[in-house]
Amino acid sequence: MTVRRIDYYYVTVPDAPGEGRRVFSSLAERGVNLLAVLAFPVGDGKSQVDLVPEDPAALESAAGQAGLELSPRKHAFLVQDDDRVGAMAEVAGKLADAGINVTAAAAVAAGNGRYGMLLWVSPADYETAATVLGA
Structure with missing residues (x-):
């Protein structure tokens, strides 16, 4: 990811x-x-x-x-990964475990077995979310 x-x-x-x-x-x-x-x-x-x-x-x-x-x-995240069952749940779970609320998300299958997701969190949580997600 x-x-x-x-x-x-x-x-x-x-x-x-x-x-x-x-x-x-x-x-x-x-x-x-x-x-x-x-x-x-x-x-x-x-x-x-x-x-x-x-x-x-x-x-x-x-x-x-x-x-x-x-x-x-403004700031957000772009997540790119292999398209597989549970891929987005994995990302959401990392944030949930850290007590970070996802304020908005949009995702799409990109073809060739890949997906992309835009992900927004509160500005107050942005740096912590970046650490949690490895960005």
Whole structure:
């Protein structure tokens, strides 16, 4: 299992057709490689798009050039491992044993027998979680 500390940002956009294309195209045109994306509606006709860049500085620069208003830098974890029964339970169990609550998670099978998971914990628990997970 590989667990990486990641920085991420979010943008809030209208919940409308083409907004994802606008965000992703503007970043791609500026050479930003995204490791992960999570998007969801937040109400009032808006959606939040979480962006996990390979290079945070490149995202910050590109977003400014593209007129995208980024949130402040935030922290989470990227877990990558072999896809097997109980893989996510193992990660959640390590945190539970340390008394750390998982505030959010998103996972997907990545093909070729692999999976990836974004994992969020409280900022107050981030350093302890990093130690527990070996990040």
